[in-house]
Amino acid sequence: MISVIVRRVLESLTVLLGIAILIFLIGEVVGDPARLMLPMDASQETYEAFRRERGFDRAIHVRFLEYLGGVVTLDFGDSLRSGVDAKSLVLRAFVPTLLLAFTTQLVALLIAVPVGTVAGMRPNSFANRLTSTLSIVSISVPTFWAGMITISVFAVSLRLLPTSGYGALHFFVLPTFALALGITGRLAEVVRASVQEQMTSQYVKTARAKGVPERRIVFGHVLRNAMGPVLTVSGDEFATLIGGATVIEVLFGWPGIGYLTVGAIEGRDLPVVQASVMMTATAIVGLNAIIDACYGRIDPRVRRRR
Amino acid sequence: MNAQGTGSTTARAEVIGNGAFLSIEDLSVEIESQHSARQLLRHVNLHVPQGKVLGLVGESGSGKSLTALAIMGMLPTSPRFLVDGTIRFQGEDLTAATQARLRQLRGSDIALIGQDPMASFNPSMRIGQQISEPLVIHRGWSRRQARHEAIDLLERVGVRQPYEMVDAFPHEFSGGMLQRAAIAMAIGTSPSLILADEPTTALDVSVQDRIIRLLRKLCDEDGLSMLFISHDINVVASIANDLAVMRHGEVLEAGPVRSVLTAPARDYTKELLDAVPEMDGPSLARRRFTPAGELEPRHKREPADLLRVEDLKVQYRLPNSQLFSKRYKLALDGISFDVKQGEILGIVGESGSGKSTTARSVVRLLAPKRGRIMFEGVDLLALSPRRMRRVGTRIQMVFQDPFSSLNPFRTVRRTLDAVLRGQSRQSRKDRDERIEDVLTAVGLGPEFFDRYPHELSGGQRQRLGIARALILQPDVVILDEALSALDVSVQAHVLDLLVRLQAERNLTYLFVSHDLATVKSVCDRVIVMNAGEIVEQGPTAEVFGNPQNSYTRLLLEAIPNAASEMKRLS
Numbered sequence: 120m121i122s123v124i125v126r127r128v129l130e131s132l133t134v135l136l137g138i139a140i141l142i143f144l145i146g147e148v149v150g151d152p153a154r155l156m157l158p159m160d161a162s163q164e165t166y167e168a169f170r171r172e173r174g175f176d177r178a179i180h181v182r183f184l185e186y187l188g189g190v191v192t193l194d195f196g197d198s199l200r201s202g203v204d205a206k207s208l209v210l211r212a213f214v215p216t217l218l219l220a221f222t223t224q225l226v227a228l229l230i231a232v233p234v235g236t237v238a239g240m241r242p243n244s245f246a247n248r249l250t251s252t253l254s255i256v257s258i259s260v261p262t263f264w265a266g267m268i269t270i271s272v273f274a275v276s277l278r279l280l281p282t283s284g285y286g287a288l289h290f291f292v293l294p295t296f297a298l299a300l301g302i303t304g305r306l307a308e309v310v311r312a313s314v315q316e317q318m319t320s321q322y323v324k325t326a327r328a329k330g331v332p333e334r335r336i337v338f339g340h341v342l343r344n345a346m347g348p349v350l351t352v353s354g355d356e357f358a359t360l361i362g363g364a365t366v367i368e369v370l371f372g373w374p375g376i377g378y379l380t381v382g383a384i385e386g387r388d389l390p391v392v393q394a395s396v397m398m399t400a401t402a403i404v405g406l407n408a409i410i411d412a413c414y415g416r417i418d419p420r421v422r423r424r425r
Numbered sequence: 426m427n428a429q430g431t432g433s434t435t436a437r438a439e440v441i442g443n444g445a446f447l448s449i450e451d452l453s454v455e456i457e458s459q460h461s462a463r464q465l466l467r468h469v470n471l472h473v474p475q476g477k478v479l480g481l482v483g484e485s486g487s488g489k490s491l492t493a494l495a496i497m498g499m500l501p502t503s504p505r506f507l508v509d510g511t512i513r514f515q516g517e518d519l520t521a522a523t524q525a526r527l528r529q530l531r532g533s534d535i536a537l538i539g540q541d542p543m544a545s546f547n548p549s550m551r552i553g554q555q556i557s558e559p560l561v562i563h564r565g566w567s568r569r570q571a572r573h574e575a576i577d578l579l580e581r582v583g584v585r586q587p588y589e590m591v592d593a594f595p596h597e598f599s600g601g602m603l604q605r606a607a608i609a610m611a612i613g614t615s616p617s618l619i620l621a622d623e624p625t626t627a628l629d630v631s632v633q634d635r636i637i638r639l640l641r642k643l644c645d646e647d648g649l650s651m652l653f654i655s656h657d658i659n660v661v662a663s664i665a666n667d668l669a670v671m672r673h674g675e676v677l678e679a680g681p682v683r684s685v686l687t688a689p690a691r692d693y694t695k696e697l698l699d700a701v702p703e704m705d706g707p708s709l710a711r712r713r714f715t716p717a718g719e720l721e722p723r724h725k726r727e728p729a730d731l732l733r734v735e736d737l738k739v740q741y742r743l744p745n746s747q748l749f750s751k752r753y754k755l756a757l758d759g760i761s762f763d764v765k766q767g768e769i770l771g772i773v774g775e776s777g778s779g780k781s782t783t784a785r786s787v788v789r790l791l792a793p794k795r796g797r798i799m800f801e802g803v804d805l806l807a808l809s810p811r812r813m814r815r816v817g818t819r820i821q822m823v824f825q826d827p828f829s830s831l832n833p834f835r836t837v838r839r840t841l842d843a844v845l846r847g848q849s850r851q852s853r854k855d856r857d858e859r860i861e862d863v864l865t866a867v868g869l870g871p872e873f874f875d876r877y878p879h880e881l882s883g884g885q886r887q888r889l890g891i892a893r894a895l896i897l898q899p900d901v902v903i904l905d906e907a908l909s910a911l912d913v914s915v916q917a918h919v920l921d922l923l924v925r926l927q928a929e930r931n932l933t934y935l936f937v938s939h940d941l942a943t944v945k946s947v948c949d950r951v952i953v954m955n956a957g958e959i960v961e962q963g964p965t966a967e968v969f970g971n972p973q974n975s976y977t978r979l980l981l982e983a984i985p986n987a988a989s990e991m992k993r994l995s
Contacts, residue, residue: 321544327499328539329532329559329610340547418549419594 127411131404138400139190142393143183151175155387156199195394200386205394208379213398215285216368216375220360222295224353227302232349235310239345240337242315250311257304266297266370283372294371298364302356309352313345320344346417354410358403363395447473447496447618447650452510452520454488454495454674465491466674468510473618473667476648478641480665480682482658482697484912485883488674489654493620495520496652497535498527514618532559536611540623542603546595552579553591556610563614578609582639600776601632605639612643619651625660629775630939634983637664656912658697659985662686670694700917701942730799731933732764732787732820732901737796739782756782758957759796764901769927769934771948771965773941773980778954784905784937788822789813800901818848821894825906827886831878837864837889838874841896848897859896866929867892868922884915888922895926903935908943920947941984945969953977 146152153170161169170176174185189195195205238250273293274282280292317323318341326336363377372378376395383391414421454466466488473479481489491500498519500506512519514535519527531537536559539545546555556578557571566574572591579587582605595603604624611619621640625633641664644651655661661668662682669679670693677691689695739757757779764770772780785791787798789805798805800816808816824830831840841860845851851859864874867888878886887907894902904923908916924947927934938944944951944965951968953961953976961974972978 321539321541322547324499325537325539325545325607325610326547326558327531328497328537330528330530330562331532331558332528332562335562340550343549344547420548420596 196390205390209394212379223298226299231306235307238311239314254304254308317341317345448513455507457505477666478651480661480668481654483671487671533563536616538621538624541627582609622654631983663985700913730763731766733799735797738794768949771944771951772937774954779957818897820901821899822903823907827890863892863896901933
């Protein structure tokens, strides 16, 4: 067990190291940071002095090691624009993003699992076809469009909910709906297909031959086995949400990672971009570890293989 | 059921004269699709007497499994199955029973044992819980009570270490142990009728023998009645009291096992019996055809080694998602053997013994870790992929499942044409000629040339598989369980074809099979494999007549041959 965890951590660190290298290289490619930080009309002397002062004139490997040291100690430097520590900026933005991701995922699962299960239990029923059709419709609606329509209907015309902003529960309703719409559709379709497939398996036939009632077959036997693909897809969706639902965050003025990163990219605020990408990557790697552990919970065959 | 109904059943049972307590009368099942109706069962009459075993034999599509499903009331609801006739179980007509009543009976009075134990268990639920589920549902037992009972049941069916295994998951069991667990699951509620649908088909021969004995013992001890379904007449004969033969949804004949086997009334039954390869039967090798068509002793001169396998070691990398670890399973542990020009070498063993691995290594479908495969003095494993492709045409393979090894989008002609075009530059006319030649040789006439694989029967598909192997005029043909997926009567025809082609074209066969009787009837020499090693090899007559290795003896003793026995005695 210990060795499994150690190996898992080692793997995760390797992935993160790769990402750190990538971020550094991209930073090297996009342009000279000294030019970005100094005013446009700064003289050559000021430029040279600034480069020396900040250490930008040193060899690439020296700067890389220094950068890596920064990553390890979570020190990405100060934001070029606001002068605030990049790490605290990112951490502060992370909370709203995580909250939005959680509520979205929760809403999607709470709708998709029951609906998909009912549809999957009855392969040739109206409910099954209806679920498929609705899923496709909801998947096809672009997130930004869903966001705009909900704002114009519920916030502007009906004045029921705020158009944008972050705070109490009612601020969550519209962005969560806009984000959850497509995810619910995708998940419902996965649940439906997975349950439907499990229902045709031999062990379900065995359960029927044992006289197990249909309801118990679904809840006692099928659901757990059907959850594998559902976990995979919702893991992917969640990872995307953690990375910041950029469009929705910008649309609703949600002070999350996506909002912050877009601003930082526009302002060429390299430390903030680096910090936010690194943080997001760490969160996603952690999420994957959790999902893998969940597979083991669902399917005992996975457990032994590790 | 009212008294009158019960009375009439008893009366009928007396007419049959054996007190049948499961009585299927005039059962017809039709499948209704949008445009047409197809009859799947036609006026089936079957009777299982109290405490007796009725064997149901037939080839695929004969309606045996459908009969079992009909008894359990588990026919699919869509498309719609129309059921006509009666199924009387202890006086009650099951065709008229409600779903709720049927559910009450299932797992309580009637139990099912399925074909593939690995698929029959829920992979994510502990065995004990699955075994005791009928008790929880039908008897209202608590989980703890049920778990204790599950341990007792596992012990009774001969699962070792029942206290540990009760909490194990299905994948932690071997196939044989899992089928024992399936039996435990069936007998927990002391049902009076067990439907066993090909319960040993997925098992190795030595395991099959033990499972049959266990079922027989349970029937004797508990007075169970059983409907035992199998395609294998030998297996059925070893357990059943009565025997019914089915074909195309009809019962052709039924009666006590001995009388059906010794004096079959129908030609089809005779065919089935003749098609079964017998351990004591005449050897096909001895009545081999020569090119001239007359019999003559083979091997006038000592032929040379065509293929020599030396110290072959193969290991598989286990499926693994980890970045930093690799785990291997040893599949072949340094085996050596040789194949002579023009001989049929049998490779036998149970699943996991490494026989298919051996076959695949020879054509380099696998990359062995160590060893040499010498073909006419050249080591195949050392050849560049390009040269291997050229030399490889002289060693061809026929696979077990003819359907999944054929491209569904290619007609018979195009399947063969693709092989030819991949290997040589010939004009279209020459290629067509060769295709026609080889198809004629395997017994597929012009009417088949433009058919797709799904328009062919199992036997025809395997003929195409053989044609695909032969069209490049190989020296060696590897037959990897080439007959296993076919019905027995079809098997016999394809086997005759293989033997004839071998003689006509002076081919060398590597005949990989788990079916010892077939191997005995066609092979000149035989290799017995177990756990990645060769435990015994030699001329077929010697190995089978006087086995030196204990594992070989075990394999031979386990073969069910009740039908052949009875036929011989008569």
